[in-house]
Amino acid sequence: MPPSFGSRLYQLSRDCKTMTHLNQILAQIVHAGVSNHQSSVSALVAFSASSPAGDLHIASLLFAHMEDPGSFAYNSMIQGLVNAGFAEEALSFYTRMAMARGEGSRPDKFTFPFVVKACALLSAVGTGKGIHGRVLQLGLSLDPYVCSGLVCMYSEFSELSEARTLFDETPERDPVLWNSMIGGYAKCGLMEAARQLFEEMPCKNVGSYNAMMGGYVKLGRMDCAIKMFEEMPTRDIVSWNTMIGAHARSGSVGIAWELFGRAPERKVSTWGAIISGFAQSSQFDDALEALKRMLVEGARPNKAILVSALSSCSHLGALEQGIWIHGFVEKLGLMLDDTLGASLIDMYSKCGFLRGAKSVFEDMQNKGVCTWTSMIYGLAIHGHSHEALDLFTEMERLQIRPNNITFVSMLSACSHAGLVDRGHEIFSRMSQVYGMNPTIEHYTCMVDLLSRANQKKAARQLIGSMPIEPDVFVWGALLGGFSLHWRHMLMNEDLGKKLARLDPGDSGTYVLASNIYASTGQWNDAMRMRTMMTDLGVRKKPGCSFIEVDQIVHEFLAGGKVHPMSRKIYEMLDHIYREMKTEVPQFSQWVLEFNTRLCTNGYGERMNR
Structure with missing residues (x-):
């Protein structure tokens, strides 16, 4: 092939803008011999990996056919993987790059900003510090681009003193480095330090204002964020x-x-x-x-x-709208990744269409932890506890690491099925096998499990051993599983005051205490809780429910009368209520019990007639 052909091919590869162009160029490269045009293949790898119009899978295939990938190809793959959220895969490519023998394959100043970003995404503190050491060995620590990446990484690790040391020791600070340090303070909520550095910055740009504005928004200081937005030159x-x-x-x-x-x-x-x-x-x-x-x-x-x-x-x-969105996803030809697949499964499960959730789960090729967790949760809320447990066993067999939400779903499944021993086993596996510390949600599930199984002493002992302060939902789970006699005994210990102290501004705590007092016949104490709410100015947010009819969602607020058919709806409810009082013995007591059960499980008041 004449030299001009190779030059032309390389230029075409660099100018590639679409996958159609890539296929046309690739056909010429294959015809001419891939080994003869490694620079052109490298350019196509860069397009496939880093361009919004590219395809990481194609980039990986092209990279695999390169005999001696240079640093440009490695950097393109690492950048593309990090930007797509595949941080572990990016670090794997970095390891291969660091071990490559070719002189042209060594990590450089364009490699490390994305490698340390991968460490930040994974919260891989040890790996990140090790890579920082490699940066020092290569003499790249003073490069503003590399330093900016390290500052961002240490900010994500909440090690701001290390980030500030790097910033102070860099003699040539470009706007990117300044913004990284300001953004680091802002992400950690240290807005005074961020503001001071912002004022010291010699040449502020739009990124500086954005970092400050984002920090104020994160802290809920909307007045400061709005002022910053209004002051922006551009x-x-x-x-x-x-x-x-x-x-x-x-x-x-x-x-x-x-x-x-x-x-x-x-x-x-x-x-x-x-x-x-x-x-x-x-x-x-x-x-x-x-x-x-x-x-x-x-x-x-x-x-x-x-x-x-x-x-x-x-x-x-x-x-109906969820099904339409699912159809739209298929029309666009979008592959179901872990997040999108999990969202579809969650939607179908919560909308009562478990068969649809199972269909999505079974059709997915690459299931991640979110997908498995959503399916386990869907089975649990539909009462298929044993099926949920079997799925968890299969998940572990495939070595897919569960997350905190997975364990909440599993413990909930055990609670509804009354599987106390299995619940204890799963709760123990969290810390002993996976090194996870149980959160308040996990303790709530365990207390609910023990209470439902009538293991009152064990439930109270678990609450007493908690390393974190029990919240209203923990106490609600305890009381929800107890008989009226036991609730009366517990409330006599002035648990109502304890509940109210948990979060004085949360109406849910007062409502819970009031309803439990009412369920035990302690009407004066129930009224006392309601009076405390009023005196402290705590207002209960009205409950709401939604009904979809012909793709139109109707919203109903508790006690609300804004719906155009409110009068007819209330007339029908009154009619049903009167019929039930006539037909169902002890209906009033059942309503009270039902209302208390709902409240003690954290759902708020549902029936107040």
Whole structure:
């Protein structure tokens, strides 16, 4: 082949913009001999791994066919893997790179910023410090680009003194390094230190303002964030997204949409900010409405947006809309990764369609911990406890490491099936096998398990041995499984006051104590709890429920009368109530017991008639 052909091929590879172009160029490379055009293959690896239009799987295949990958190809793979969230795989490539014999394959200043980012993502403190040592050996610690990566890593580890030492020892500090240090303080909530460094920064840029604004938003100091936003000389997409998302998360629907309308450009990330923000603030209807607007405007949602939409469907019980989103995922040809697959399973389970959840789970090729956990949880809430336990056993057999939520689901399954011994075994495995410290949620499940099994003494002993302060849900789980006689004895120990002290501003604690007093006939104490609520200005957030009819979700608030059919609904409820009082013996006592059971399991008041 003439030299000009190789040069032309290399230029085409560098200019590659689509997978179609890649396939055309690759056909020429294969025809000419891959070994003769390693630089062109390396350029295609870079496109496939790092470009939004690329494909990491294709990049891996191309890389595997390179006889002697250079640092450029290694760096491209590491960068692509880290940006896609595959931190462990990125570190594996770094290890291969460090062990490679070729002179052109050694790690350089473009390698380490992404390698230390992988360590930060994995919270791999020991590995990160080891790589820092390698940076020192290679004399790269003073490079601002490398130093910025290390500062970010130590900030993620909450080792800000180490991060500040690196910052102070770097003689040439570019804006990226300044912003990394400011961002480190902001992420850890040290806004005074961040502000001081911000004021000292000689040439502030949009990234500096964004770091400060993000820190204020994280701490809930919206007044400071808004002021910073208004003071910005120029704003980029991150600035707008930060403020739109912050207002959406705080439930300020109108302001979020107003800012959204003012944004000079709307990218997918902007839609993501408002949709995920609404979902996180329980504005589920607004989240789904925003998704509809996005589609009407011709924008294509990414996986993160679809996950937020599916979460909204789960909370609303909007099965029809969830099924439509599932169909849309298939229409887009999106592969179900661990997060998206888990969201679909969770949606189907919470909407009561367990068969749909099982179908998604069985069809998935690569199941991660989130997928397994969602399926276990779905089986547990539908009463299929033994099936959930079998799935957990299979998960362990495949060496998929469970997480905290997996264990909450498993303990819940044991509780509903009355499997005390198996529950103890799973609770012990958390710390003894997986090195996880039980959280308040795990203790709540164990107390609930023991209480339901009538093991009162063991339940109280477990609460007494807890290394963390029991909250209202722990006490609720204890009382929920006890008879009226035992509840009366416990409340005589003035457990009501103890509950109220747990969180004086939380209405749930007073409601729980009041209802338990009522269930034991201690009406004066029940009224005392309600009076304490009033005197302290604590207001109970009304409960709400959702019903989906023909893809329209109807919201009902406890005692609310805003629904257009409220009068007819209340008339029908009164009719049903009167019929039940006539037909069901001791109906009033049953209502009281049912109400108490709901409250002691953390669900709040459901029936107050």
